[in-house]
Amino acid sequence: MLDGLIRYSVTxxxxxxxxxxxxxxRLTETDAAFWPIVRRAARLVCTTPEFDDLAKEVGLKSHKDxxxxxxxRAHLRxxxxxxxxxxxxxxxxxxxHILTTFPIVAEEVKAAxxxxxxxVAKGLIK
Numbered sequence: 001m002l003d004g005l006i007r008y009s010v011t012x013x014x015x016x017x018x019x020x021x022x023x024x025x026r027l028t029e030t031d032a033a034f035w036p037i038v039r040r041a042a043r044l045v046c047t048t049p050e051f052d053d054l055a056k057e058v059g060l061k062s063h064k065d066x067x068x069x070x071x072x073r074a075h076l077r078x079x080x081x082x083x084x085x086x087x088x089x090x091x092x093x094x095x096x097h098i099l100t101t102f103p104i105v106a107e108e109v110k111a112a113x114x115x116x117x118x119x120v121a122k123g124l125i126k
Contacts, residue, residue: 025087033087036126040076040083043067074112079125082116092117 027034038058046055047066055062067073085095095117099110119125 078112
């Protein structure tokens with residue numbers, strides 16, 4: 001998401017001025033999107049014993065609850081993308097367009113992200 005935003009803002013060079021203008025949402029535990037995003041991100045990050053403290057802090061038992069299977073990791077990334085797109089109020093048309101701007105991303109990855117966007121809208125992903 002941020003990659004696409006920066007690519008639309010920058011013409012030739014990037015500097016810290018562009019980074020400071022990025023509208024990054026600051027979620028708190030009271031935001032509905034907070035825990036769904038945190039849990040998925042934690043499962044992607046907490047895959048080795050070094051992350052056990054973080055895993056416990058966000059409600060996982062240990063790094064063993066982390067996702068190491070490539071298919072499961074891809075699914076979690078797609079869900080995160082769908083959740084974040086909704087968090088920023090991106091429409092389906094805008095999201096579909098954003099996905100087309102990543103030429104090296106495999107089509108199945110883009111399709112999974114778009115499906116996750118639909119699943120979030122239907123309330124299937126929480």
